[in-house]
Each structure stands twice: as structure tokens, then as C-alpha cells.
Amino acid sequence: MQFDLVKHPGGVFSPANDTDFERLQRFKTGETYTAEIKLTRNPSFHRKVMAFFGFCFDHWCADNSGYECSDEFTQKEEFRKNLTILAGYFDVVTTIRGETKVRAKSLSFANMKQDEFERCYSALINAAIKHVFAGTKDPNILNRLYAFF
Numbered sequence: 001m002q003f004d005l006v007k008h009p010g011g012v013f014s015p016a017n018d019t020d021f022e023r024l025q026r027f028k029t030g031e032t033y034t035a036e037i038k039l040t041r042n043p044s045f046h047r048k049v050m051a052f053f054g055f056c057f058d059h060w061c062a063d064n065s066g067y068e069c070s071d072e073f074t075q076k077e078e079f080r081k082n083l084t085i086l087a088g089y090f091d092v093v094t095t096i097r098g099e100t101k102v103r104a105k106s107l108s109f110a111n112m113k114q115d116e117f118e119r120c121y122s123a124l125i126n127a128a129i130k131h132v133f134a135g136t137k138d139p140n141i142l143n144r145l146y147a148f149f
Contacts, residue, residue, distance in 0.1 A: 003020040005037075016047065017047075019072075038109065042114060049117075052121075052125070053124075055148070056128045057080075059132060059141060060132050081103075082104070084107065085102055085103075086127040087120060090102040090104050105120075133145060
């Protein structure tokens with residue numbers, strides 16, 4: 001299981017977002033766990049990208065995702081992957097049955113350098129404008145959207 005954490009003074013780590021906070025509730029307080037810690041790319045920029053995904057998902061609405069029976073985490077992950085594919089960041093794979101499918105590229109630091117991540121973010125914004133916010137006239141939504149530019 002992978003979580004995004006933020007280090008605070010005194011060596012304390014805390015979840016970087018609400019989704020990870022909820023997932024960490026499964027662990028018992030006082031127990032010992034083993035973790036591998038990796039430094040992510042520009043953390044504030046990464047948080048901005050994740051906030052953008054959240055904003056887009058909230059606007060798109062879970063009811064439109066096609067995964068209404070799935071938990072919220074699964075719905076958000078599927079939405080993130082679909083938007084990443086629409087932005088042009090995907091790999092083409094062949095399944096064991098010989099079917100061709102596209103899979104979203106991983107946005108993790110290990111798989112994508114900072115400059116490519118920045119280009120991907122720009123493409124994500126363009127894809128969201130075209131596919132998620134098309135026809136939106138609400139000035140509040142548009143102002144929030146422009147804040148991510």
C-alpha cells in the first residue's frame with residue numbers, strides 16, 4: 001500500500017491528503033509497521049496536481065464515472081486514470097487474450113521526471129477543459145479552474 005506523507009518537525013509524518021488519512025485509519029495505533037520512504041518530486045506542485053484531480057472529479061461527479069457501486073477511492077482512481085489517458089499520457093498494452101488496451105502512465109516520481117510531469121499537468125488541464133468542463137458557464141467553477149493554471 002502506498003501513501004503520500006508530509007514530514008513535520010520532530011520527525012512526525014502525517015497523511016498528505018484526506019484520502020490517505022482515511023486509508024491510514026486501518027492501522028492500529030502503537031503497532032510497528034515497516035515502510036519505505038521516497039522523496040517525491042516538488043511536493044507542493046504534486047499536491048496542486050492532486051487537488052486539480054479532486055476538483056475535476058467533484059465537478060464530473062461520481063454518478064457520471066460509471067463506477068457508482070465502487071467505493072470513492074476506486075472511483076477517484078479510475079477518473080484520474082481516464083483523465084490521464086485523455087491527456088495523452090498512456091501506454092498501449094496487449095492482454096493475454098490479444099486485446100489492445102490503453103493504460104494510464106504512472107505519475108509517480110520514479111516513473112516520470114519533473115519536467116515531463118509539468119508537461120503532463122498542462123495536458124491534463126487541456127483535457128479537463130475539453131472533456132470535464134465543456135460548456136460550463138458558472139463563473140465560480142471557471143474561477144476555481146483558472147486558479148489551477
